[in-house]
Amino acid sequence: MTVCILVSPLEASDPTPTDGRLQVVDPGSPQVSVLDLGVTRGDGVFEVLGVVGGHAQAVDAHLSRLQNSAMMLDLPAPDLEAVRAAVLQVVALSEPVPEMLVKIVLTRGVEDAEPAAATCWVIGLPAGDHEEERRRGVSVVLLDRGYPHDISSRAPWLLTGAKTLSYAVNKAALREAARRGADDVVFTSSDGYVLEGPTSTLLARFGTRIWTPAIAQGLLPGTTQAAAFEFFATQGLSTSEVLLRSGQLADADALWLASSVRMLAPVRSVDGWEVPVDQELTAAANAFLLGRVE
Amino acid sequence: MTVCILVSPLEASDPTPTDGRLQVVDPGSPQVSVLDLGVTRGDGVFEVLGVVGGHAQAVDAHLSRLQNSAMMLDLPAPDLEAVRAAVLQVVALSEPVPEMLVKIVLTRGVEDAEPAAATCWVIGLPAGDHEEERRRGVSVVLLDRGYPHDISSRAPWLLTGAKTLSYAVNKAALREAARRGADDVVFTSSDGYVLEGPTSTLLARFGTRIWTPAIAQGLLPGTTQAAAFEFFATQGLSTSEVLLRSGQLADADALWLASSVRMLAPVRSVDGWEVPVDQELTAAANAFLLGRVE
Numbered sequence: 125m126t127v128c129i130l131v132s133p134l135e136a137s138d139p140t141p142t143d144g145r146l147q148v149v150d151p152g153s154p155q156v157s158v159l160d161l162g163v164t165r166g167d168g169v170f171e172v173l174g175v176v177g178g179h180a181q182a183v184d185a186h187l188s189r190l191q192n193s194a195m196m197l198d199l200p201a202p203d204l205e206a207v208r209a210a211v212l213q214v215v216a217l218s219e220p221v222p223e224m225l226v227k228i229v230l231t232r233g234v235e236d237a238e239p240a241a242a243t244c245w246v247i248g249l250p251a252g253d254h255e256e257e258r259r260r261g262v263s264v265v266l267l268d269r270g271y272p273h274d275i276s277s278r279a280p281w282l283l284t285g286a287k288t289l290s291y292a293v294n295k296a297a298l299r300e301a302a303r304r305g306a307d308d309v310v311f312t313s314s315d316g317y318v319l320e321g322p323t324s325t326l327l328a329r330f331g332t333r334i335w336t337p338a339i340a341q342g343l344l345p346g347t348t349q350a351a352a353f354e355f356f357a358t359q360g361l362s363t364s365e366v367l368l369r370s371g372q373l374a375d376a377d378a379l380w381l382a383s384s385v386r387m388l389a390p391v392r393s394v395d396g397w398e399v400p401v402d403q404e405l406t407a408a409a410n411a412f413l414l415g416r417v418e
Numbered sequence: 419m420t421v422c423i424l425v426s427p428l429e430a431s432d433p434t435p436t437d438g439r440l441q442v443v444d445p446g447s448p449q450v451s452v453l454d455l456g457v458t459r460g461d462g463v464f465e466v467l468g469v470v471g472g473h474a475q476a477v478d479a480h481l482s483r484l485q486n487s488a489m490m491l492d493l494p495a496p497d498l499e500a501v502r503a504a505v506l507q508v509v510a511l512s513e514p515v516p517e518m519l520v521k522i523v524l525t526r527g528v529e530d531a532e533p534a535a536a537t538c539w540v541i542g543l544p545a546g547d548h549e550e551e552r553r554r555g556v557s558v559v560l561l562d563r564g565y566p567h568d569i570s571s572r573a574p575w576l577l578t579g580a581k582t583l584s585y586a587v588n589k590a591a592l593r594e595a596a597r598r599g600a601d602d603v604v605f606t607s608s609d610g611y612v613l614e615g616p617t618s619t620l621l622a623r624f625g626t627r628i629w630t631p632a633i634a635q636g637l638l639p640g641t642t643q644a645a646a647f648e649f650f651a652t653q654g655l656s657t658s659e660v661l662l663r664s665g666q667l668a669d670a671d672a673l674w675l676a677s678s679v680r681m682l683a684p685v686r687s688v689d690g691w692e693v694p695v696d697q698e699l700t701a702a703a704n705a706f707l708l709g710r711v712e
Contacts (some may be wrong), residue, residue, distance in 0.1 A: 128452055156450035157458055158422055158539050164523060166460025167585040188575065195588065198593055202613045229458060245452050266574045271564040272608060281590040290584030291461040292566055294573040299492055314566060315606070 126151045127217045129210040131244040131321070134230065136203040145206045151247055153401025160243055166290030168243075169193035171228040173211065174251070174301025174348075179417045180208045180215050180226060182384070183208060185347040189287065190228060196286040200242055202230060210246040214243060220361035223251040223414075225385045231289065254386040258410050261392035261401050262307040262381065264321070266370055267297050273313035276342030294322030299335070308381060310394070317341060320367045325349035328368065329361070329402070331377060340364040348382040348413060355412040359405070378402040380409075387413045420445045421511045423504040423669030425538040428524065430497040433712040439500045440507060442443045445541060454537055454701070456525025461539075463487035465522040467505065468545070468642075473711045474509050474520060476678070477502060477645065479641040483581065494536055496524060504540035510652060517545040517708075519679045525583065548680040552704050555686035555695050556601040560664055561591050567607035567661065570636030578636025588616035602675060604688070611635060612662045616677035619643040621661065621682070623655070623696070625671060630657040642676040642707060649706040654701070672696040674703075681707045 128151035133140055148263040149155055153275040171186045171193075171215075181217040187204045194202055202363050211226050218224060251272055276284045297309045311319040311328055318337050325346030328335045334356045339345050353363040373379065379391035387410045422445035427434055432638075443449055455461040463573060464488075465480045481498045488496055505520050525537040569576065570578045574687035591603045604620055605613040612631050614620055619640030622629045628650045633639050647657040673693050681704045684695040 151452050154448040154450050155452050156447050158445050158523070158541055160450070160457065161589075163454065163457035163462075163525070163583065164464070164521070164585075165589055166582075166586050167589050168586075170458070197590065198508070220588065227458070229452070231457070247452055266573060268569075270566075270569045270573055275562075275564045275608075279564055281561060281587065281594040282564050283587055283590050286586075288460075288584075288586040289457065290582075290586035291458075292460050292462075292580075292582040292584035293577055295455075295459055295461050296577050303527050308701045314569075364451050379520065391623075 125219065126248060127214045127291040128245055128247040129208050129214055130155065131206050131246065134200070134202050134206070134244040136201045140201065142209050146210050148217070155245065156243065157234050159234045160231055161233060162229065162243060162289055164235065166292070167197070168228065168229065168231030169197060169199065170289060171285055172384050173226045174357070174387070175215055175224045176414050177222065178215060178220055181213050181261070181416050181418070182347045182351060183211060183418060184404065185350065189347065190230065190344060191402070193226060193286040193288065194230060194284055194402070197288065199230065199232060202244065207244065207246065212244050214248045218248040224253050225249050229289070240341050241276055251385050256276055257386055257389045258406070261390035263393040264308045264310050264391050265301050265304050265306045265395055266312050266383070267300060267309050268314060269319055270312035270314055271342065272315045272359045273317040273319070273341045276340065285339065285344055297322050312370050313341065314395040316369050316372060317373065318370050319343055320379050323382040327352060327380040327382055328376045329378040330375065332361050335362045335366045336363050337367060337368050344383050348384050348387060351413055351416060352382055352388060352409055355409050372387065378405065380406065419513065420500060420542060421508045422449070422539055422541040423508055424449065425500050425504050425540065426535070426539040428494070428500070428536040429494050430495045432497065436500045436503050439497065440504050440513070441534045445619050450537065451528045452684065453528045453650065454525055455529050456523065456537060456583055458529065460586070461491070462523065462583040463491060463493065463581055464527030466678050467520045468681070469518045469520055470708050471516065472509060472514055474505055475710050475712070476641045476645060477505060479644065479710060480522070483639060483641065484524065487580040488524060489580065490574070491579055491582065493524065493526060496536070496538065501538065501540065504693060508540050508542040512542040518544050518677055519545050519565065523583070525629055535686060545679050548683070551680055551683045552700070555684035558602045558604050558675070558685050559565055559595050559598050559600045559689040561594060561603050561605050562607050562608060563605035564608055564653065565636065566609045567611040567613070567635045570634065579638055581638055591616050606664050607635065610663050612664050612667060613637055615675050618677040621646060621674045621676055622667065622670045623672040624669065629660045629662060631662050640676050642678050642681060645707055645710060646676050646682060646703055649703050672699065674700065
């Protein structure tokens with residue numbers, strides 16, 4: 125059974141105690157208004173956490189990113205402790221499974237409501253089986269994201285780097301990948317830099333160095349990438365954020381897509397050309413990522 | 419009272435007769451699933467029609483654009499006759515007012531539902547009072563949309579030219595305009611061409627010529643712009659789609675933003691510099707637009 129909890133009121137400025145904010149609801153019944161700006165305008169933000177062996181992973185990192193996304197959209201500051209309590213309660217009420225995910229959705233709420241109030245829910249969902257992708261890897265295509273790599277600071281209204289509900293382009297990119305016979309996408313900037321996947325962060329190994337594209341390019345800071353960097357550092361590898369041109373990918377000793385539920389998926393081909401898959405290092409990194417307990 | 423009608427099933431391929439597809443629901447109660455891809459991913463499309471004196475305007479043009487947006491998102495082909503019937507029924511059931519609007523929302527439906535089924539509703543809403551904007555005009559700022567003007571054909575996965583539910587950037591741009599003390603936005607391409615507003619089409623008069631930015635730049639074909647072009651043609655003005663550089667705006671004899679509910683709003687300033695407002699021509703155009711009866 126899927127567990128869903130509404131968090132209301134969401135605003136950190138509201139005096140309601142945490143307990144009074146959480147309401148378990150039936151996700152099989154409609155819970156969202158046809159006037160909610162989340163659905164009429166994709167006007168909101170979200171997070172997806174992995175839950176392994178009953179432990180929600182990287183909760184602080186996800187809450188911090190949620191807060192940051194909300195700020196970028198001028199949404200009211202969410203009560204992170206209420207959201208955290210909802211995440212833990214969803215996990216506690218869910219049937220124990222080896223892996224699941226928890227999604228946090230936060231919208232600007234019902235248009236023109238008086239008083240204005242954000243909408244927020246937290247829901248537990250099946251994680252799917254990612255064993256094959258973690259081991260065998262994924263094929264990716266490079267797709268132009270249309271923006272120059274330095275757009276973010278110049279045009280904050282483009283919301284690059286915020287995890288918004290306006291994900292239609294990310295979904296369309298994944299359909300384009302499928303049309304080309306590939307599993308996933310790595311976006312490139314219009315001026316030739318490598319950015320990120322529609323739902324993942326890129327990592328690249330060049331010898332003893334592990335690189336990820338610099339988030340200053342308007343990328344989402346990867347929570348799983350950050351944890352993977354911790355692991356790689358323990359293996360004597362250096363880690364850093366860089367500007368990476370798409371032509372440089374051909375020289376990589378390994379590439380991965382990092383995300384909160386799939387963890388590290390090695391990239392086994394880019395636009396049809398093969399990429400070496402480092403089975404041993406990948407397996408060790410995923411064991412580390414799956415074993416995280418806060 | 420707000421009238422809302424769910425259209426289900428939406429797919430044109432379904433044999434259900436039109437009558438059996440429409441269900442009047444209470445928009446004050448939640449009608450949308452927390453798992454609907456419309457709200458979790460902004461994965462859907464919409465249209466907004468003006469209704470003047472009980473007449474829904476440019477219904478064919480809006481349905482045709484809805485169908486086109488759906489196609490660009492690989493959504494199932496909607497039953498346009500059912501949507502049309504819902505629009506007319508919403509208008510018929512609504513309290514008669516001089517002006518209102520009808521919104522059509524179409525999403526990819528509940529994630530992983532078996533069988534997959536799109537979600538669609540049609541809702542009547544107050545139009546607000548746009549008299550002042552139609553007469554006195556609006557101040558606008560130019561904001562970079564981040565894309566080069568020729569991105570559309572090269573990167574269809576960016577969904578430029580589709581009216582998707584992923585409108586967070588459009589809303590953020592309007593907040594940026596408000597921060598700068600302006601009423602509205604005209605987007606420009608990263609290579610200096612003038613595009614469109616977040617919810618409107620730009621029209622410019624240069625002497626006896628009326629221009630609008632070419633939709634091949636990934637712009638939404640404007641239903642109100644098209645009707646305004648019909649009017650301007652009756653006034654002996656020539657009309658055409660062009661590539662317009664932002665520098666050229668300073669030489670315009672008049673600028674307007676066209677949209678389905680506000681109709682033509684003259685632009686009275688761009689980034690703080692004044693633009694001539696042609697009161698007489700604007701009033702005549704708006705009288706024509708408001709008087710349309712199909």
